[in-house]
Amino acid sequence: MKKLNLTQLGNFSKSLTATVYHAQPRFTEEIVEIFDFARENGLKIAPRGAGRSYNDAALKGGGIVLDLSLLKCIQAWDSEKGILRAQPGLTLETLWQFILSDGWWPPVVSGTMKTTLGGCLGMNIHGKNNFKMGTIGEHILEFDAILPNGKEVTCSPKKNKDLFYSMISGMGMLGIFTSVTMQMKRVYSGLLHVKEWNVPNLESQIGALLRGAPENDYIVGWLDGVANGASLGRGQMHAANYLTKDEDADPDNTTRVAFQTLPDKFFGVVPKSKLHYLMGLGLNNLGVWGVNMAKYIVGHDKSYQQPHAAFHFLLDYVPDWEKSYGKYGLIQYQSFLPKETALDAWREILTLSQKRKLPTYLGVTKRHRPDNFLISHALDGFSLALDFKITKNNRAKLSEMVQDFDKIVLEAGGRFYFAKNSETLVETARAFLGAETVEKFRKLKKRCDPENLLYSDLYERVFAENV
Amino acid sequence: MTKSEQKLATSTPLSPKKHAILVGASSGIGAALAHRLADEGYQIALLARREEMLSTLTDEINSKHGEKRAIYYVHDVTNYDSVPELLPKIITDLGGLDTFIFNAGVAHMVGLKKYDFEKDRQTVEVNLLGALAWLNPVAERFQELKSGQIVGVSSVAGERGRVGNPAYNTSKAALSTYLEALRNRLDKLGVNVLTVKPGFVQTDMVKDAKKLFWVISPEQAAKDIYKAMQKGKQEIYTPARWRLVMFVVRNIPSFVFRKLTF
Incomplete structure (x- = not known):
């Protein structure tokens, strides 16, 4: 693994910067090396897609920011069925540009196209059609992920269901998506x-x-x-x-x-x-x-x-x-x-x-x-x-x-x-999510990431373990 | 080494935190500066040899603010080999690093006509080599980051070699020169290097000294230093009137200076 340099990274709204070690894997295997490096050096990790959140979701001051923006390959595209498989760093921008001429559009998009698939899943984004199409997670057919406990998992609404419904929306705190399969929406015009x-x-x-x-x-x-x-x-x-x-x-x-x-x-x-x-x-x-x-x-x-x-x-x-x-x-x-x-x-x-x-x-x-x-x-x-x-x-x-x-x-x-x-x-987080949800998430966290390697500043702020 | 069980709060856009390491924190200017920085909202790592004093200072700061703003590490600056491991650990514990302050210093009195290599060595080891052991890796990181602030507490005593304490003068002269060199390397990258030159400050260091004048409190020194940090100054004298005095002293010809007794 290459030496990790200290750098300053910020958020989308230019309201926050943090001093972090910047890790930018080019191959999924390197994610495991970064977990090992963090473990050996007592560092915490915040996964980052395009860094488009308005807060501290993709930052870990003094820790590692695992920047997945280089893992952005489109691995498969079925233009008949509108099913796309891609790495987590793929941006919505590349995605819609890739599929639109075949008559498809992402069923859910954010207000910026610079976001990545991994980030969109981690936050379970919604669009201006949330009342009709739900969140992006509802259109994910399957994903692969690497967990800090060393396991590689494949999840879908039927397989590893608990992880499917918690890793999507889980702020990147349970594991790292390595491949995402998503159903697109048929459109008859641009x-x-x-x-x-x-x-x-x-x-x-x-x-x-x-x-x-x-x-x-x-x-x-x-x-x-x-x-x-x-x-x-x-x-x-x-x-x-x-x-x-x-x-x-x-x-x-x-x-x-x-x-x-x-x-x-x-x-x-x-x-x-x-x-x-x-x-x-x-x-x-x-x-x-x-x-x-x-x-x-x-x-x-x-x-x-x-x-x-x-x-x-x-x-x-x-x-x-x-x-x-x-x-x-x-x-x-x-x-x-x-x-x-x-x-x-x-x-x-x-x-x-x-x-x-x-x-x-x-x-x-x-x-x-x-x-x-x-x-x-x-x-x-x-x-x-x-x-x-x-x-x-x-x-x-x-x-x-x-x-x-x-x-x-x-x-x-x-x-x-x-x-x-x-x-x-x-x-506040506990009050609106409910104690049961918080406990359920923590249990999953313990199972997937027993050493709390994935620990963004956001997670520390809203889910701190000692509270 | 660390006694920080409870975590420091993370930065948010409406409550951004600056992170500082203060070496030589347990008493005098260091302790006053620790209080000052915590008052200004900094999160600080305090380093010194004396655990009891550090622990008391840390508790004082944290209870004063009703939240954890200070953590401490027991460290002897002559333990040079521990720095490469300790520095990244502190950066991780703090959640970042914006400011590094080197304030550790000793002044062994050797007597006007005495020569004591052991004492002189300790003086140079703490005041100069201790500073180099920390400032080199800190400068390297700030160089990478293209931001940051280094504060080195030197002394007016570094401006001329005087009869009273040759090794102390030497160590502070070397420290001032080193800080100047760092400034020349880093300023163009956006890293501020501030050299602090206190006159007489009411601390342990001068408790046995006689014939002192313009003695200021550590709190006054800390206030001046913080003001200079905020303004991104390169060099300050505290109190400020020493600038004029030292301008004169620096320019006294050697043949006159030799005849003087201070």
Whole structure:
């Protein structure tokens, strides 16, 4: 094994860096060598895909970051059945580009295409179609993994069922995926029908998600976190539907990668690579108020067709968008609430953030349904993701506020997502997951990883053993 | 070696932690600096020979903040061979390394007309070789990382060779030169190297000394050092007026300096 060098790695939202030993295996056999190295040197390991989580999920300060991004081979592709087998470092970007011209699309994608399969499984990601297609785990037919206890396992919904439903969603803490087999979704066009309409307040936003979900393949809401009073929670909905067979006259054209590629310039003028500088100028309380107001006023009912990539990967539209939040980065606070309690809880949360003069610069709402995975964030309800800019002096205030948010969410029977929130405490995690789930996971951990070699900063924060 | 059973909290975006190693922590400037850094939110590994004092200091810091911010390791800086193993272990225990402070030092009084190789050797072994044993591997890591801060506590005593304590002057002069060389290697990579030159500080080191002036408390020295660390300075005198004094002293011609009695 090559010498491991100390390096600084960060997270997606540029809000955290850690000093780590960087290990980047090129062959699956090297994963075992890295386990041995960690064991011999008393080091802990955090697996890492593309490092796209908003928190400490892919970091282990003072330990090893096991970067799987070089294990990215597509091992098999059945274009008739839409079944793909690949290594864990394969990004969703390469994946959709590989399959789309054959008439397939990943059934579940994240808001950025830079994520890897391994990371997507570890966090059991969802998309704007969670209410319909569930999480990515529901489309995994089988996976192979290496466990720290030395065993190599193959898991599916029938084989090693307990590991299947816990390694997917298990934050990478039970073992390392080495091969993933996934069922893709048949599409008849590279385009989606998209509808866009304004909603005047939080109640209508939630109502739109509730009523819109059964009628659409995808639905997502943008929420203006600055609007208050009667307009609290107003925003804009986007719903999308697949084109049916024969609806697209030229699917060979629309399913080309070049057709999907996002434009290089914004408004035809500003190069996209420089856009984050421009956005940075508007990312302050006044700027966001202006932009939100304009977006809401200009927004009206419209429908159009849009390529899959443009609809899904908003975060990739502006390269390095996260840099526009400045040198301290941002946090994302996402809460999942049952449909019965969401309205009141989010009213309280949004009002609190405005009262404390820490308004959110971006809010996104989605519709969800529960799933069978062990560490689950989903429920029959909605999610609201809020971005907050970190400044030199607002950390303590923000920290206090998100802890207050946590109390509101817990009281309303809500849940949290470990790829997003960065400040969730161990007690909070235990409260929403339930003691039984936590114990079950720890038992599995003991079986797969008796020496606790896999131990990311996230795991230490939300699952610490001594609590 | 370590007495840190309970874990240090991990960094989060809203509660980022800086990690420091402080060698020579048990008393004087070291202990004051340990308190200061913990007050500023650092997580620190404290190293010194005297376990009882280290343990008390660590407990004081941790109970003051109601959370674990300090861990300690019993270590003699002349035990050079233990450093290559100890340094990575501490980095792992701390969860990273942003700042390294070398503050270990001894000043054996030999007497104006006395010569004592054993004492002189100890002085050089602690003040200089001990520093090299730590700073070399630390510099190598910061060079790799292209970030970090090294603080070396030298002394105004390193600026001229004086009649009172030749070996102490020599060890501190060499340390200052070594730190300057490190700075010239690392500054362009983004690593800050701060040389601290205290005057008289009320510590064990000067408890038997006479004719002291401008004596400051260790807390005052720690305050000055922390301020300089924050500003990324290259060199400070504490208290600051020593800069002017030492400018004069450095420039006294040798034929005059020979006639002086300090």
